[in-house]
Amino acid sequence: MITSSQRGETIVLEKIDSTVSKKLQELKTNLVFHSETCDKHEIRAHGNVVSNPVQMMVIDGQVVCPRCELENESLKVANALKQEHEERLKNIFTSRSVVTDETLLKASFATYTRNLVEDSEEKLNKSLAEKYAQDYLDGKIFNLIFQGKQGTGKSHLSYSILREVNEKSKGTSCVFVEWAVVIQSIRDSYKYRDQQDDESYYIDLLSKVDLLVIDDLGSETGATDTEKTATDFVHRVLKLVGTARQSKSTIVTTNLSGEQLVKMYDSKTISRLLKNPEYIMFTNAPDKRIAKDKGVTS
Ligand SMILES: [Zn+2]
Secondary structure (H helix, E strand, C coil), rough: CCCHHHHHHHHHHHHHHHHHHHHHHHHHHEEEEEEEEECCCCCCEEEEEEEEEEEEECCCEEECCCHHHHHHHHHHHHHHHHHHHHHHHHHHHEEECCCHHHHHCCCCCCCCCCCCCCCCHHHHHHHHHHHHHHHHCCCCCCCCCEEEECCCCCHHHHHHHHHHHHCCCCCEEEEEHHHHHHHHHHHHHHHHCCCCHHHHHHHHHHCCEEEEEEECHHHHHCCCCCCCCCHHHHHHHHHHHHHHCCCCCEEEEEECHHHHHHHCHHHHHHHHHHHEEEEEECCCCCCCCCCCCCCCCC
């Protein structure tokens, strides 16, 4: 005996059946093959077609190759993914940089306007920084040291380089960190165990980013004239980061001379972090240049 509910189900199934077959029919009638074959997908040798030619089809009134269509679609998806990846890398600059000086967030070459008179050190250094930014954009890998007194615009110019590279490059990740703030965060993380940005977080971040600015290296002791040496964990972080960045570009700004840096951290660590550096010097105060071919060794 057939119950009424069973009868109902049968009617629904029949309805689905007819909808599906209608769709199939529609598809079949839309599949119009064209007499031509695709040039791109036809391989010829000695004037003869050697591979199975791909028959062109008429879709929405246009004669197209189904394989070309498929390839175009895949390309679109791949490009979208690539763009998404580049976008993600670009965002690292704003999301992962450690900047507490808010004026710095607006820093760019355009806003670096101090003392730009003919032959001034500032003007020369700005154009040097612009040149180095272009070098980074061209894919060159090298370290760069901004050296000189406080308040000369080292942070501004190094931030401008990063902004420029981040805006114009495709796929170069950039991070700017105020060194003293990083060190303080790591120090705090020993007290507050659940803090996310601990030593391993920073070692990972500073090691992996393509272009890194360490702003105000040496400032964490709060004194530039003393014989103080960096504490153990600072040493450790700098050593690991320096080792990890051998094939990456690092920019350091510092008020310290090469001699003072070495005294503070040890020459091996410093010369590894800053091998063969280029310089932008604010020399209004005399400063000893670091031997260029060996990195910071004396
Ligand atoms: Zn084709």
